[in-house]
Amino acid sequence: xxxxxxxxxxxxxxxxxxxxxxxxxxDAVLDEIVNATSxxxxxxxxxxxxxxxxxxxxxxxxxxxxxxxxxLTSITSLAVDTDGDGTYETVLAPTDYxxxxxxxxxxxxxxxxxxxxxxxxxxxPADLDKGIRIIGxxxxxxxxxxxxQACIIASSHLYEARKAYLGVIGGADTGGVIRLSQxxxxxxxxxxxxxxxxxGMAV
Numbered sequence: 001x002x003x004x005x006x007x008x009x010x011x012x013x014x015x016x017x018x019x020x021x022x023x024x025x026x027d028a029v030l031d032e033i034v035n036a037t038s039x040x041x042x043x044x045x046x047x048x049x050x051x052x053x054x055x056x057x058x059x060x061x062x063x064x065x066x067x068x069x070x071x072l073t074s075i076t077s078l079a080v081d082t083d084g085d086g087t088y089e090t091v092l093a094p095t096d097y098x099x100x101x102x103x104x105x106x107x108x109x110x111x112x113x114x115x116x117x118x119x120x121x122x123x124x125p126a127d128l129d130k131g132i133r134i135i136g137x138x139x140x141x142x143x144x145x146x147x148x149q150a151c152i153i154a155s156s157h158l159y160e161a162r163k164a165y166l167g168v169i170g171g172a173d174t175g176g177v178i179r180l181s182q183x184x185x186x187x188x189x190x191x192x193x194x195x196x197x198x199x200g201m202a203v
Contacts, residue, residue: 005050006034007041007143007151016156030159037155041147044184046197047071049147051139058130064116064123067132068197071110075099075136078114082125088133096120110140112197147195150188157185 003010010030014021019030042048047070054076061067078097079088097120099111116122125131183189 001028001031001035003031003034005038005048006031007038007049008034008148008155010034012148012152013155013159016152017159026159029162030155033155033158034151037151037158040154040184041151041188041192044189045192045195047195048138049140049143049195051137051141053137054135055138056133056135057138059132059134060129061124061126061131064126066113066115067124068113069111069134070138071112071140072134072136072138073105073110073141075134077133077135079133080122080125081128081131081133084125084128084131086130090122092120092122096122108141144195146191150185150191153191154185154188157188 010027011021013019013030013034014023019026049071051073057070059067059069075094078092080090080092081088082090096117098115098117100113100115101109101111104111116124184192
């Protein structure tokens with residue numbers, strides 16, 4: 001199985017585990033672990049760090065002027081279903097809205113919310129399910145280093161878990177005992193704390 005939308009590479013994980021590049025016996029297992037860990041990170045943070053070019057997503061705005069969105073780098077089309085009939089009859093011009101944080105691109109970060117420009121005459125359909133349709137490029141331009149490191153740490157932990165007996169890794173001869181948990185590895189969770197968003201992903 002190849003790594004799909006993973007936040008670290010097989011080579012990264014092999015280096016962390018001190019597995020030589022010529023040792024390919026567990027390559028398929030390593031790929032599966034990176035895939036599983038990356039999706040675990042998505043769930044933990046409430047967002048994703050890969051890219052979807054030309055994707056379409058729908059949102060329910062919380063008020064008439066602003067909507068929180070999944071991370072995105074650019075918008076091709078932003079349209080509004082004003083009456084809830086499933087037809088997006090109002091297509092906003094780029095001058096009708098402001099992508100926020102306004103300085104996100106300067107710091108290689110995505111936009112995470114959209115606010116209507118003060119001079120626009122359009123209003124978002126507040127609390128209308130799928131009231132806004134966005135077509136654009138979603139995700140991050142590059143995986144943040146903290147996310148990549150969290151993926152390596154958590155993936156290494158999962159790999160070592162294959163050796164666990166009754167939920168315990170190690171023993172007296174290894175200098176210590178590590179008890180496995182169903183939660184994300186604590187060091188990985190610490191690295192990801194600043195990337196958590198709590199309003200969920202697109203509907």
